[in-house]
Amino acid sequence: MIAVFAGVVGLALGVVGMLxxxxxxxxxxxxxxxxxxxxxxxxxxxxxxxxRAFIVIDAVDGVVRASPGAYSFGLVRGHTVMHRELLDLxxxxxxxxxxxxxxxxxxxxxxxxxxxxxxxxxxxxxGEEYILILADDRTELARTEAVRNDFVANVSHELKxxxxxxxxxxxxxxxxxxxxxxxxxxxxxxxxESARLAALVQDIIELSRLQGKDVQLDAAxxxxxxxxxxxxxxxxxxxxxKNITLAVGQLVPAWVHGDxxxxxxxxxxxxxxxxxxxxxxxxxxxxxxxGDGVVSVSVSDHGDGLSTxxxxxxxxxxxxxxxxxxxxxxxxxxGLSIVKHIVSNHGGEVTLWSxxxxxxxxxxxxxxxxxxxxxxxxxxxxxxxx
Numbered sequence: 001m002i003a004v005f006a007g008v009v010g011l012a013l014g015v016v017g018m019l020x021x022x023x024x025x026x027x028x029x030x031x032x033x034x035x036x037x038x039x040x041x042x043x044x045x046x047x048x049x050x051x052r053a054f055i056v057i058d059a060v061d062g063v064v065r066a067s068p069g070a071y072s073f074g075l076v077r078g079h080t081v082m083h084r085e086l087l088d089l090x091x092x093x094x095x096x097x098x099x100x101x102x103x104x105x106x107x108x109x110x111x112x113x114x115x116x117x118x119x120x121x122x123x124x125x126x127g128e129e130y131i132l133i134l135a136d137d138r139t140e141l142a143r144t145e146a147v148r149n150d151f152v153a154n155v156s157h158e159l160k161x162x163x164x165x166x167x168x169x170x171x172x173x174x175x176x177x178x179x180x181x182x183x184x185x186x187x188x189x190x191x192x193e194s195a196r197l198a199a200l201v202q203d204i205i206e207l208s209r210l211q212g213k214d215v216q217l218d219a220a221x222x223x224x225x226x227x228x229x230x231x232x233x234x235x236x237x238x239x240x241x242k243n244i245t246l247a248v249g250q251l252v253p254a255w256v257h258g259d260x261x262x263x264x265x266x267x268x269x270x271x272x273x274x275x276x277x278x279x280x281x282x283x284x285x286x287x288x289x290x291g292d293g294v295v296s297v298s299v300s301d302h303g304d305g306l307s308t309x310x311x312x313x314x315x316x317x318x319x320x321x322x323x324x325x326x327x328x329x330x331x332x333x334x335g336l337s338i339v340k341h342i343v344s345n346h347g348g349e350v351t352l353w354s355x356x357x358x359x360x361x362x363x364x365x366x367x368x369x370x371x372x373x374x375x376x377x378x379x380x381x382x383x384x385x386x
Contacts, residue, residue, distance in 0.1 A: 040127035047132075053119075055133040056126060059094075061087055064130060073117055074107070075135060083107075089123045090131045099124040103138070118142040162197035166190055204334065221369055222260045224295050225251040228286060231267035235275055242280040246271065249287040254295045255369040258346040263366075266342040266350075267297060269335040270362045274301035278359075295368045300361040306354040314352065315340045339364075 047054055053069030055076055063079040070076045081087055089100045100123045105116050118139045126132040169190045176182045232246050239246050256263070274284040278301045285300040306314060315336050339362075343350045347367050354360035 040130075043126060043132075050134070053135040053137070055081060055086070055135070057081060057090060057131050057133070058129060061090065069137075070135065073119070073135065073137065075119075075133075081133075086121065086123075086133055089121065090133060093123045093125060093131055097125060159197070159200065162193045162200070165193040166197070169193065200334075219258050220260070221255050222258055222263060224254045224256055224263075224288065224297065224366075227260065227263045227267055228288065228297065230264045231271055232286065234264070234268050235271045238272065239275045239284065242275065242278070244275055244278055244280065245283045246275075247283050247285045249285065251288055252290055253371060254288070254290045255371055256295050256346070256366045257369045258366070262342045263346070266339045266364060267299070269339050270299040270364070273335055273362075274299050274303070274360075277301065277303040279303070290368060293368045295366045296363055297366075298361050298363040300359060302359045305356040305358050305360055306352070307356055311352055311354055315350070 047056075047065065047067070052067075053073055053075065054065075054067045055063060055070050056065040058064050061081060063076055063081060066076045075082060075086065081090075083104075083106050085102075085104050085106065089102060092098075093100050100121075102121050104119050104121055106119060107116065116139070117137065118141075120136040120138050122134040124132050124134075169186045173183060173186045173190075176186075228248065228251065232248060236246065271284060271286065278284060282302040284302075285298070287298045287300070289296040289298070340350050343364055343366070348365050351363045351365065352360065353363075
């Protein structure tokens with residue numbers, strides 16, 4: 001009897017224990033259910049169409065909502081705001097209730113060395129519980145502004161040199177009117193400096209014109225061997241002055257879609273650059289290749305070649321590998337920038353191969369256009385121009 005009673009009591013205790021455990025588990029699960037934060041009425045709909053990266057944080061700076069843009073910019077990772085500057089702004093807004101707006105330079109991404117993100121940030125209260133951070137990417141605008149400022153500064157510097165030289169030479173001429181040899185020497189220098197000034201002004205005008213022109217408005221079918229022939233013809237005289245042969249390879253029928261004069265300008269600048277920096281009594285080669293829907297025109301020289309660092313910067317405006325030598329040869333530092341701009345406007349690219357001591361090869365690559373059906377083709381130009 002005692003054993004039976006003990007068994008019944010044990011069973012009852014077991015049932016009670018199981019019920020208590022089940023109730024405890026249900027209570028624990030309810031405790032861990034996270035309620036979706038409730039944003040003020042209408043705010044979720046507004047944020048979905050705001051068109052800017054946004055972050056909504058709570059009273060302890062936890063991320064409640066964030067747009068895909070906020071994650072792609074590296075402003076948010078998981079439920080954490082990644083930049084102390086944003087949290088500081090949010091803290092001030094939470095404390096003062098006053099909207100804050102700032103332009104911030106923030107590291108791009110979580111890994112150092114990935115560049116800087118320039119963002120226009122606006123931080124405001126959202127209801128009574130949350131803070132809203134709006135971020136507008138201004139990185140490209142900031143880069144463009146910096147390039148413009150650098151360009152203006154460089155133009156001012158470049159113009160001062162020949163203008164100052166002409167002014168000094170004019171004073172020297174005025175002070176020695178009876179010295180015929182000095183007058184001739186100073187006059188020759190003035191001609192050189194005025195020619196350099198004219199070339200610089202012309203290149204600045206050309207670059208400005210290219211930036212404001214839509215190639216497609218004047219685009220037409222352009223036969224590439226006509227472009228090569230005219231560009232070679234325009235550079236024949238400076239080549240002859242240095243006894244440099246302009247060797248043109250085999251030409252084949254090929255057309256591109258674009259502005260003929262701009263393409264002539266681009267190729268002429270490359271040939272002129274090759275002639276300018278090649279030793280006398282050498283050869284500059286101009287070659288044409290067509291294949292896989294691409295027309296490639298290469299210009300090769302036997303100059304000093306370029307280091308890796310110079311190759312990375314040679315297309316920048318006013319960049320010169322050797323400033324003293326560039327001034328001696330009359331280079332403006334804008335020729336290759338003009339080439340890159342023209343080719344880019346035509347949907348192509350310009351590439352460079354160079355090795356110090358072995359010369360350089362610049363190549364224009366443009367999309368090929370099918371031969372116009374009604375357009376005849378003249379006989380190929382001669383193979384060599386000198």
